[in-house]
Amino acid sequence: MIELRPFESLGGANHGWLDAKHHFSFASYHDPARTHWGALRVWNDDTIQPHTGFPPHPHRDMEIVTYVRSGAITHEDSLGNKGRTEAGDVQVMSAGTGIRHSEYNREDEETRIFQIWIIPTSQGDAPQWGAKPFPKGERSGQFVVLASGHEQDGDALPIRADARVVGATIRAGETVEYALGSDRKAYLVPATGAVTVDGQRVNARDGAAISDLETLSVTAIEDSEIVLVDIA
Structure with a gap:
């Protein structure tokens, strides 16, 4: 099953410094x-x-x-961590017993991010x-695990969840497959471009909620960069 969630259907709010779109209920948006x-x-x-950016919060x-x-994005937290994460790269914060952090765009251009929360x-x-x-060259024509709660994904950033966050760049006309398993779910969003997932078109920034599929087949209509979360 694939449930398409077009970008235009997402909730959200424009705060001036922040234009936020929500694939799931968040803040004042509830569905x-x-x-x-x-x-x-x-x-x-x-x-x-x-x-501008998000001031310290827990x-x-x-x-x-x-x-x-x-x-x-530039990160600072109450553990003393500091870091600047650039386009195409990933950061992971396991909040655990509690952490305060700030996230600022200290650049002279807009910063665009996907922020993903997993239980x-x-x-x-x-x-x-x-x-x-x-x-991104390492993801050319294939999925690469970016963050994972599974020990066998040794090069990925660790998370404390039965989940994987994977990314891929696909040239127009290319097809990549992802072995999901019919007992798991996935959520896929193209950061750029447009793809078909088992024949259903998914445009840039649309969401596709996927279940009951053993293997995902993703074909790029345009050169595309995609992010997928594989969860229990």
């Missing part, structure tokens, strides 16, 4: 049919204006993955943060 997808709780599509017991689509499989663990570059 009882879009509260989560398996353990996936939040997928926000954020555009942050230059030299989180706990949530796995928060930030995929930078353009520009860069952890355990609570009360120590908070942690990490970031890693994933050059």
Whole structure:
């Protein structure tokens, strides 16, 4: 089953410095049919204006993955971590027992991110943060695991969830497959371009909620960059 969620149907709010679109219920946007997808709780599509950002604020017991689509985001937290994550790269924050962090666009251009929240499989663990570059060339024509709660995905950033966050860049006309398993769910969003998923078109920034599919077949209509979350 594939449920298409067109970009135009997403909730959201424009705060001036932040233009946020929500694939799932978040903040003042509530849709009882879009509260989560398996353990996936939040997928926000954020555009942050230059030299603005999120001031320090707390989180706990949530796995928060930030995929930078353009520009860069600068992170600081109460553990003393600091880092700048550029387009195509990923950062992960396991909030655990509690952490305060800020996320600022300190660039002279807009920054665009996907921020993805996944419900952890355990609570009360120590908070942690990490970031890693994933050059897009490594994802050419294939899926690469960016963050994972599975030990066999050793090169991926660790998360405390039964989930994987994967990315791929696909040239127009190319097809890639992802072995999901019919007992799992996936949520796929093209950051750029347009693809078909088992024959159904998904445009840039649309969401596709996927279930009951053993293997996903994704074909690029245009050169595309896609992000997918595989969850229980």
